[in-house]
Amino acid sequence: MTDESVKKPQSTSDKLPGVVSVFTLGLGAIAVYTWREGMRKKTMIGFLVLSLLVIFGAWFLTAFLQTGGAQVDTELDTKLVKDICVTAISIFGVLITIFISASVVPGEVENRIIYTVLSKPVRRFQYLMGKFLGVQLIIIINLALMGGLFFVNLYIQEGILPTLLLWTIFLTYFEFLIVSAFTFAIGCAASSAVLPVIGGLFIYITGNLTEYLGDVARRAGQTEAFLDVAIGWLATGLYNVLPNLQNFSLRNQLLYLQPNDPPADAMIPQMVVYGLLYAAAGYVIGYIIFRRKEL
Amino acid sequence: MTQETLNEEPAAETQPLGEARTPDPDGRIPVIETYGLTKTYETKTEDVHALRDLNLTVYQGEIFGYLGPNGSGKTTTIKLLLGLIFPTDGSMAIMDSESIGSIHVRRNIGYLPEGAYYPDFLKGEEVLRFYGKLYGLRGRALERRIDEVLEMVGMTGARRRLVGGYSKGMRQRIGLAQAMISDPQILILDEPTTGLDPIARKEIRDVLVKLRDEGKTLLISSHELLEVEMICDRVGILHNGMLQTIGALDDLLVQRDITLEVEVPSESAVHELSRFGIISEDMVDGKALLRVPANVSLYEAIEQCQHNNVSLLSVRPRRETLEELFVRVVGAAEENKEINQV
Numbered sequence: 001m002t003d004e005s006v007k008k009p010q011s012t013s014d015k016l017p018g019v020v021s022v023f024t025l026g027l028g029a030i031a032v033y034t035w036r037e038g039m040r041k042k043t044m045i046g047f048l049v050l051s052l053l054v055i056f057g058a059w060f061l062t063a064f065l066q067t068g069g070a071q072v073d074t075e076l077d078t079k080l081v082k083d084i085c086v087t088a089i090s091i092f093g094v095l096i097t098i099f100i101s102a103s104v105v106p107g108e109v110e111n112r113i114i115y116t117v118l119s120k121p122v123r124r125f126q127y128l129m130g131k132f133l134g135v136q137l138i139i140i141i142n143l144a145l146m147g148g149l150f151f152v153n154l155y156i157q158e159g160i161l162p163t164l165l166l167w168t169i170f171l172t173y174f175e176f177l178i179v180s181a182f183t184f185a186i187g188c189a190a191s192s193a194v195l196p197v198i199g200g201l202f203i204y205i206t207g208n209l210t211e212y213l214g215d216v217a218r219r220a221g222q223t224e225a226f227l228d229v230a231i232g233w234l235a236t237g238l239y240n241v242l243p244n245l246q247n248f249s250l251r252n253q254l255l256y257l258q259p260n261d262p263p264a265d266a267m268i269p270q271m272v273v274y275g276l277l278y279a280a281a282g283y284v285i286g287y288i289i290f291r292r293k294e295l
Numbered sequence: 296m297t298q299e300t301l302n303e304e305p306a307a308e309t310q311p312l313g314e315a316r317t318p319d320p321d322g323r324i325p326v327i328e329t330y331g332l333t334k335t336y337e338t339k340t341e342d343v344h345a346l347r348d349l350n351l352t353v354y355q356g357e358i359f360g361y362l363g364p365n366g367s368g369k370t371t372t373i374k375l376l377l378g379l380i381f382p383t384d385g386s387m388a389i390m391d392s393e394s395i396g397s398i399h400v401r402r403n404i405g406y407l408p409e410g411a412y413y414p415d416f417l418k419g420e421e422v423l424r425f426y427g428k429l430y431g432l433r434g435r436a437l438e439r440r441i442d443e444v445l446e447m448v449g450m451t452g453a454r455r456r457l458v459g460g461y462s463k464g465m466r467q468r469i470g471l472a473q474a475m476i477s478d479p480q481i482l483i484l485d486e487p488t489t490g491l492d493p494i495a496r497k498e499i500r501d502v503l504v505k506l507r508d509e510g511k512t513l514l515i516s517s518h519e520l521l522e523v524e525m526i527c528d529r530v531g532i533l534h535n536g537m538l539q540t541i542g543a544l545d546d547l548l549v550q551r552d553i554t555l556e557v558e559v560p561s562e563s564a565v566h567e568l569s570r571f572g573i574i575s576e577d578m579v580d581g582k583a584l585l586r587v588p589a590n591v592s593l594y595e596a597i598e599q600c601q602h603n604n605v606s607l608l609s610v611r612p613r614r615e616t617l618e619e620l621f622v623r624v625v626g627a628a629e630e631n632k633e634i635n636q637v
């Protein structure tokens with residue numbers, strides 16, 4: 001068998017794969033490598049461990065309260081636990097999302113690995129796509145770990161499969177996807193991770209406050225004073241441009257509905273499309289910046 | 296013609312070499328060309344003119360030594376050729392293709408960056424597997440190629456160790472291996488032998504010469520003039536972003552001085568000779584190597600030797616070393632620059 005391979009080392013399937021498969025081969029290699037590298041970043045591991053501790057700790061807490069004999073309202077207990085866990089997942093999840101999305105491209109420019117990668121037959125589009133997919137892999141794995149622990153926790157407590165939690169986690173991913181795409185885009189322009197981290201936090205925070213921005217936009221501009229008008233414009237601009245991340249939150253439903261209720265009046269397919277569109281916009285901005293970037 | 300046939304066999308590994316390329320009058324085929332290439336970095340404080348009007352040609356099947364003092368623009372040229380940065384003015388062609396960034400061109404290029412760094416959480420062989428995939432290699436062909444290049448750079452023993460634990464020279468070797476992973480037609484190496492031990496240098500030189508003999512084209516930037524002199528066919532010397540001289544080593548290194556091998560009775564005799572401009576280069580056990588510069592006549596030198604009881608053992612023409620050429624060319628360029636500034 002070795003004989004054969006020595007005689008015909010250039011069998012076409014082996015050596016000259018089609019254009020599409022060369023593209024996906026490179027893309028896959030970059031994505032997997034990004035994922036492997038990201039999963040060993042200390043900040044990421046730190047946030048993940050913290051969030052798992054919090055989720056685990058909340059469980060422990062209720063177990064303690066229940067056996068403590070104090071006649072506390074168990075209804076209230078589970079609500080508290082759910083609240084803590086959902087908050088932990090959002091906060092730590094978004095921190096992981098922002099830190100990883102912010103550092104993949106600037107980090108590689110800094111350590112100059114990017115020279116060896118982009119000098120290969122790799123398109124810049126393909127490189128960015130690989131990096132972005134690798135980041136998504138990291139975010140999804142983290143969400144799955146945190147959500148998984150929470151899921152088990154709830155199931156043991158309530159004895160019913162908390163399917164509503166799955167929907168919550170599912171929508172949370174699309175919220176993270178938007179934050180990730182824009183942070184990533186800022187990272188394409190920056191030379192270190194500092195600016196994109198700040199930008200990512202800004203998008204996450206303001207994206208969760210768009211309702212208020214709308215309020216400000218409606219109320220401002222009544223006095224015709226310059227500052228008032230300017231704030232009105234700014235608020236209107238941000239309100240129209242920024243994604244409304246609140247829409248992705250099923251937190252209240254999770255707190256007040258039954259764990260296996262279907263999500264009420266949340267337009268899941270619409271939210272998915274909304275998330276994908278915003279993420280695509282962020283990615284395209286990143287690509288436009290990166291396309292002619294001097295390395 | 297012969298060079299073109301040389302090409303056919305290994306080309307299957309990558310892509311066949313471009314379109315029909317026209318040999319120049321000497322029958323040489325240009326592989327890398329730049330026309331009026333200019334690069335100005337715009338920094339916050341000033342504009343850095345890293346390259347000015349560079350016209351460079353590297354031919355197929357040669358090792359081209361790209362020389363110049365620190366900051367003269369070597370790395371800048373190389374990055375431009377790879378599409379990592381973009382020219383301020385001028386253009387380039389690689390294998391007759393002017394679209395430098397196109398992946399068809401880059402499929403034929405292997406590149407070793409200056410002071411490169413590799414993913415340190417991967418093992419040596421995993422790094423090569425990663426880069427091989429970027430060329431579209433896979434499966435058994437890729438594994439075989441990884442074995443080959445590891446052998447070429449002498450890293451077979453350390454292939455399963457993490458790159459993070461590699462020494463400087465080992466990192467450089469793995470860098471060379473990744474540059475060669477696709478068996479490219481063109482190798483662009485930015486200071487390939489820095490950090491290597493003497494044995495490794497020799498081995499790498501042998502590898503580079505072997506690749507040249509296979510018909511590959513190599514562009515090597517380096518400060519190791521002795522090595523360049525040993526393996527390069529042509530060199531170009533850059534200074535302050537301008538090409539000062541370019542050509543075949545045999546044409547550039549003038550053979551005007553003469554070396555005399557002599558037996559000297561005493562040190563004072565050598566001292567006496569130096570008054571006539573004859574330079575002592577080396578002296579051991581009463582034997583000396585004397586250099587007779589072009590401006591001293593050989594007859595007079597021999598006469599003076601006899602006069603001082605110095606007996607002649609041999610007389611031979613002496614070729615200028617690359618180092619001397621470098622110092623001469625860069626020195627002249629420095630002077631010109633100063634004159635222009637005054």
Ligand SMILES: Nc1ncnc2c1ncn2[C@@H]1O[C@H](COP(=O)(O)OP(=O)(O)OP(=O)(O)O)[C@@H](O)[C@H]1O
Nearest residue numbers: 336338343345363364365366367368369370371372
């Ligand atoms: N990104 C950059 N921004 C601003 N100036 C730069 C940049 N890169 C290089 N330069 C400047 O361009 C000039 C040429 O640099 P280059 O790295 O090409 O030199 P080199 O010949 O490779 O030097 P060395 O032998 O030290 O490697 C230098 O003056 C350098 O300071």
Ligand SMILES: [Mg+2]
Nearest residue numbers: 369370409485
């Ligand atoms: Mg350099």
